[in-house]
Amino acid sequence: MTDTGGLRRVLLVAHTGRDDAREVARALTKALVAHGLVVRVIPDEAADLGLDTAGDGIEPAPDQDASAGCELVLVIGGDGTILRAAELTHDAGTPLLGVNLGHVGFLAEAEYEDLESTIDAIVGGRYAIEDRFTLDVTVHRDGEVVAQTWALNEASVEKAARERMIEVVVEVDGRPLSRWGCDGVVCATPTGSTAYNFSAGGPIVWPGVEALLMVPISAHALFARPLVVSPASVLAVEVLARTDGFGVLWADGRRAFDLPPGARIEVRRGARPVRLVRLHEAPFTDRLVAKFGLPVEGWRGSTERRRRLGDGRHEETDA
Numbered sequence: 084m085t086d087t088g089g090l091r092r093v094l095l096v097a098h099t100g101r102d103d104a105r106e107v108a109r110a111l112t113k114a115l116v117a118h119g120l121v122v123r124v125i126p127d128e129a130a131d132l133g134l135d136t137a138g139d140g141i142e143p144a145p146d147q148d149a150s151a152g153c154e155l156v157l158v159i160g161g162d163g164t165i166l167r168a169a170e171l172t173h174d175a176g177t178p179l180l181g182v183n184l185g186h187v188g189f190l191a192e193a194e195y196e197d198l199e200s201t202i203d204a205i206v207g208g209r210y211a212i213e214d215r216f217t218l219d220v221t222v223h224r225d226g227e228v229v230a231q232t233w234a235l236n237e238a239s240v241e242k243a244a245r246e247r248m249i250e251v252v253v254e255v256d257g258r259p260l261s262r263w264g265c266d267g268v269v270c271a272t273p274t275g276s277t278a279y280n281f282s283a284g285g286p287i288v289w290p291g292v293e294a295l296l297m298v299p300i301s302a303h304a305l306f307a308r309p310l311v312v313s314p315a316s317v318l319a320v321e322v323l324a325r326t327d328g329f330g331v332l333w334a335d336g337r338r339a340f341d342l343p344p345g346a347r348i349e350v351r352r353g354a355r356p357v358r359l360v361r362l363h364e365a366p367f368t369d370r371l372v373a374k375f376g377l378p379v380e381g382w383r384g385s386t387e388r389r390r391r392l393g394d395g396r397h398e399e400t401d402a
């Protein structure tokens with residue numbers, strides 16, 4: 084925990100467009116303030132959340148380094164809100180604790196039903212932190228770096244015009260691998276393997292694995308397999324000069340850069356991880372099953388899991 088003059092602080096980032104997220108943000112703020120923590124709120128969000136940043140135990144976040152001095156960032160929303168919070172705190176590296184008020188909330192650690200235990204864990208400082216692999220991404224033009232960004236999920240090179248393919252050559256460690264006419268190429272982290280990479284046919288990679296992933300989107304090519312590459316490698320995607328029109332680079336679906344024909348995108352392991360707060364020891368397999376609603380009924384593991392969770396309703400039928 085960071086020493087901030089005796090006061091413990093958390094930054095609140097919430098999906099202000101959802102009634103339920105606003106309500107939970109207010110309830111969590113009230114509970115944490117009652118336990119003596121200071122809740123820092125982004126000024127633009129405060130009014131929407133109905134929180135007074137001049138009130139007791141609440142303070143406005145500074146424009147720069149919003150989470151500096153905070154022990155964690157409490158994120159109320161879905162994956163999009165967690166990605167927004169990761170962008171806000173990437174430089175500071177403050178751990179993110181997601182409370183899922185979204186549809187999927189794959190990156191979130193807690194659900195709506197867990198609010199009480201989440202408050203207890205924060206107040207008691209009972210949580211672990213898991214570092215997640217990120218990507219550093221550079222865009223090159225005529226040998227010059229013209230743009231730089233980073234990603235937690237993925238960097239996707241995509242066609243800009245709906246009616247045209249983009250033509251690319253992909254490389255690993257400076258060696259050309261294949262040329263694809265495609266809708267795009269996803270370069271993903273293990274964390275992002277369940278996101279765009281998954282939709283594009285890439286493998287799901289457990290978070291303990293360190294690797295770079297590359298998968299084409301709708302390649303019109305005989306060789307278009309998903310690739311799993313060393314974390315020390317450098318992936319590159321070159322937008323061929325013969326491509327008709329621009330491509331676009333998206334980082335986590337949030338940060339976009341135009342790619343003129345001839346642009347070269349390099350992707351390597353990021354210098355800074357994103358740190359996620361873990362409250363539970365639940366295996367990633369269970370998270371995958373729960374979030375994707377995978378059919379495990381009838382397998383003894385499902386009974387064991389429910390028993391661990393204290394839900395005995397199905398034990399008789401499954402035993």
Ligand SMILES: NC(=O)c1ccc[n+]([C@@H]2O[C@H](COP(=O)([O-])OP(=O)(O)OC[C@H]3O[C@@H](n4cnc5c(N)ncnc54)[C@H](O)[C@@H]3O)[C@@H](O)[C@H]2O)c1
Nearest residue numbers: 162163166187188189236237274275277278279282335336
């Ligand atoms: N065809 C696709 O699958 C597609 C297309 C564009 C973007 N995306 C994904 O959307 C992400 C941005 O998310 P958003 O919520 O701001 O946009 P969004 O609201 O368009 O949601 C995209 C979906 O991806 C899910 N998602 C995001 N990160 C995930 C992860 N690590 N594991 C599992 N599911 C995840 C979200 O829960 C949501 O259901 C991008 O990073 C990209 O991975 C997916």
Ligand SMILES: Nc1ncnc2c1ncn2[C@@H]1O[C@H](COP(=O)(O)OP(=O)(O)OP(=O)(O)O)[C@@H](O)[C@H]1O
Nearest residue numbers: 097098099100160161162163164185186187188189
């Ligand atoms: N305060 C906000 N104001 C406007 N848009 C927001 C705000 N917070 C989040 N968003 C955007 O709303 C979209 C949906 O948010 P989010 O992903 O958190 O919810 P969801 O889509 O319901 O959940 P999930 O992504 O887990 O399915 C995202 O693109 C996110 O960036």
